[in-house]
Amino acid sequence: MEKPVIEVIIPTYRPDSQVVELVRRLKKQTVPPDRIHMIDTRSGSFPEELEEDPGIKLTRIEPERFDHGGTRAMGADASSAEILIFMTQDAMPANPNLIENLVKALRQEKVGAAYARQLPAKDCRVIERYTRSFNYPKESFVKSWDDLPKMGIKTYFCSNVCAAYRKDIYDSLGGFEERTIFNEDMILAAKIIQSGYRVAYAADAEVIHSHNYSVRQQFHRNFDLAVSQAEHPEIFEEIRSEDEGIKLVKKTAKHLLDIRKPWLIVTLVMQSAGKYLGYRLGKRYQKLPGWVIRKCTMSPLYWESD
Missing domain, CATH: 1.10.287 (Helix Hairpins)
Structure with missing residues (x-):
C-alpha cells in the first residue's frame, strides 16, 4: 500500500536537548514523516541545530497567541498532509515503529484518529506508573458510539501527547476548537465518534511520557x-x-x-x-x-x- 503523506506537528516552549533527541528518533522511524512542523512559543531560546534543519518547518508565535486548540489548528490548517500526527515536546518515541503503527491503526474501517500508548519514564513514581497502565493498557482497541454505555467518558479519551488524525475527517469536522483551555483532543475525539467514525487506541505505538505532579x-x-x-x-x-x-x-x-x-x-x-x-x-x-x-x-x- 502506498505510503501516505505524513506531517508531525509539535508545539514547543523552551525546547532543549530532549526535543533534539525527539526529532532524531522521528527521522529514524520505519515510516518517517515527510515534514516536522514545530510551532514555538517565543521564549528566547531554540536549539540551533533544529533552527537550521531543512526538514523542519519552524513557526514562531507570541505567548499570548498560544492556545491548546488554536495553535494545533493553525498547524493543521497549514498542512496538506494526509495524516497529521500531533505530539508534545516531552513525548519520546519508544522504538522506530511508532508512526508505522499509528498509520496502521488509522487504516482500520472508519477510524478517524489513533492515539499512542504512554509508557512511564525511568523516574516515574509508583502511583503515576500505575496510572499510566490504567489509562494505557497493553491491548489495542477501537471505540465507537456503541461503546458509550459501557465505557462512559473513556469512549472520548484521546491524547495529543501522541495522536494521529486522518486529515480528510479532521477537516470535515472542523478540526480542533480555536480556543480551548485544555482537552482539545477529547473534544475532537467526541466529534469523531458522534459523527459515526471511530477512535483507535494503538497499544503497539509507544511513547515514553509521564509526570510526577505535586x-x-x-x-x-x-x-x-x-x-x-x-x-x-x-x-x-x-x-x-x-x-x-x-x-x-x-x-x-x-x-x-x-x-x-x-x-x-x-x-x-x-x-x-x-x-x-x-x-x-x-x-x-x-x-x-x-x-x-x-x-x-x-x-x-x-x-x-x-
Whole structure:
C-alpha cells in the first residue's frame, strides 16, 4: 500500500536537548514523516541545530497567541498532509515503529484518529506508573458510539501527547476548537465518534511520557480540565467523569496494597483530593470571581481576554 503523506506537528516552549533527541528518533522511524512542523512559543531560546534543519518547518508565535486548540489548528490548517500526527515536546518515541503503527491503526474501517500508548519514564513514581497502565493498557482497541454505555467518558479519551488524525475527517469536522483551555483532543475525539467514525487506541505505538505532579499541580490541571468540560456541555454534560476517577483511585489503592506499599495510600488520598477539588471548582468556574480563577488555573493567559 502506498505510503501516505505524513506531517508531525509539535508545539514547543523552551525546547532543549530532549526535543533534539525527539526529532532524531522521528527521522529514524520505519515510516518517517515527510515534514516536522514545530510551532514555538517565543521564549528566547531554540536549539540551533533544529533552527537550521531543512526538514523542519519552524513557526514562531507570541505567548499570548498560544492556545491548546488554536495553535494545533493553525498547524493543521497549514498542512496538506494526509495524516497529521500531533505530539508534545516531552513525548519520546519508544522504538522506530511508532508512526508505522499509528498509520496502521488509522487504516482500520472508519477510524478517524489513533492515539499512542504512554509508557512511564525511568523516574516515574509508583502511583503515576500505575496510572499510566490504567489509562494505557497493553491491548489495542477501537471505540465507537456503541461503546458509550459501557465505557462512559473513556469512549472520548484521546491524547495529543501522541495522536494521529486522518486529515480528510479532521477537516470535515472542523478540526480542533480555536480556543480551548485544555482537552482539545477529547473534544475532537467526541466529534469523531458522534459523527459515526471511530477512535483507535494503538497499544503497539509507544511513547515514553509521564509526570510526577505535586498535589498543587494536580489541582491546577484538573481545574482546567473541568473548565474545558464546562465549556462544552454538548459533549460532557451527560457523562460523569467522576465515575472513572473513583475507579482509578480504588484500583490504585488495591495495587499499593498488592505491592506492599500501603503507606503510599496517604499520598494517593492527598493527590485525589487535589484532583477532585480542582475538578469541582473548574466545573463551577462561571460562579467564581476572576482573581480566584487565576489562582486556580495553570493557564493564566487563557483568561486575559476575559
